[in-house]
Amino acid sequence: MNFNFNDPNIINQIIENAGPLIKQAKSRVLNHAKFKILKSNHLEKYWMKRTNKKNLFTIYLKESLFDTLDFQSIETNLNGIINKAIHDHNFIEVSETFSVLNAERLNFESTQIAKRHLKDKSDAGYCVFFFGKEGVDVFVKGESVTDLNFFYNNEDLERFYEKKDISQIKEVFKSYQNNCLRKQFEYSRFFLDKGTIESYGFDNNTLLNKPEKFMRDHLRDFLADRIHQTFKIEIELEASKREIDIYTEVNGEFYFFEIKWLGKSVNKYKNGISSTYTDSRARDGVKQTIEYIEELVEVMRMNVKTGYLVIFDAREVKQELDYKNFTYLDPEIKKYMDLFDIIPPLELNNTHPA
Structure with a gap:
């Protein structure tokens, strides 16, 4: 059949059909069984293991290779030759075994230019995986399938x-809530896995056993990455021998963060609920934080600037916390409230159990 490409009607028909055809072709890639295994079981786990997630790089391969992917070789090569390749390169073409076919060092003036390059590469028959600060983004048929990352070049990042x-500090906590705790690979660290949830009929928001340690370490790492100061954990108070969760000192001034959580956590056997905490836990946190301030000031002679109470709210139904106007505080410690503050509750929702 011959087409007259000078005929406007023919051109319009081609344009009208292009969208559905591209969408169909993209779906064939994304729904390919081996694509899903490659992305979830290998590339996302590889990203998770990386210690420096600011090291941005791209791995890409031809779409036609998905049928012949060799996952055993892929796992070996990711931890071997790919690791070595990204020491000096940031744009790597791989085979079905993830041997390196081509490695380049590309520098882009802006995120927009970098992202355009990734889209163009995917438009040329490649499946493109970008490893960024926030996770692995995928490009297929000239489009971004995911949008986890804000930045695609190091300068902007x-x-x-x-x-x-x-x-x-409060601006940083707002970023922690909005840009970190809403990502699946971040919030899933605190919750039970999907299989256990389904096996025992737990709510999606069921936390791991003793989740405060995971929360403390996760928050400490985030603060250390966003603020100039060094953040340490578990300083022991001299008199009570209790431990402060996170603290830092700035020009002789002492800041600390006491962590509490609300919701349900599983027992150590993962077959039942061990703890359930509601508003009263938050009020206990207020009293405990102010008692810490008193001991730091009066016993340890510390120059306390602020003691913060940090609440991780993993309740299935979020409601405003009732601090009862602090009427439960003893008069002796109320005078330290000028050194006390509460971070707005950090909401945890296990929207898509891993």
Whole structure:
């Protein structure tokens, strides 16, 4: 059949049909069984293991190779030759075994230019995986399938993540809530896996056993990555021998963060609920934090700038916390409230159990 490509009607028909055809072709790639295994079982886990997630790079391969992917070789090569390749390169073409076919070092002036390059590469018959600060983004048929990352070049990333001052602590916590705790690979760290949830009929928001340690370490790492100061854990108070969760010192001033959580956590055998905490847990946290302030000031002679109470709210139904106007505090410790503050509750929702 011959087409007259000078005929406007023919051109319009081609344009009208292009969208559905591209969508269908993209779906064939995304729904390919081996694509799903490659992305979830290998590439996302490889990203998770990386210690420096600011090291941005791209791995791409031809779509036609999905039928012949060799996952045993892929796992070996990811931890071997791919690891070595990204020491010096950031744009790597691989075979069905993830042997390196081509490795380049490409520098882009902006995120927009970098992202355009990835889309163009995917439009040329490649499946493109970009390893960024926030996770692995996928490009197929000239389009981005996921949008986890804000930045696709190091210059923009470094400008954005320039470390802040301790005076901007609440701004950093807001970023922790909005840009970190809403990502599946971040919030899933605190919750039971999907299989256990389904086996025992737990709610999706069932936390791991003793989740405060995971919360403390996760928050400490985030603060250390966003603020100039060094954040340490578990300083022991001299008199009570109790331990403060996270603390830092800035020019002789002492800041600390006491962590509490609300919701349900599983027992150590993962077959039943061990703890359920509601508003009263938050009120206990207020009293405990102010008692810490008193001991730091009066016993340890510390120059306490602020003691913060940090609440991780993993309840199935989120409701405003009732602090009962602090009427439960003893008069002796109420005078330390000028050194006390509460971070807005950090909401945890296990929207898509891993």
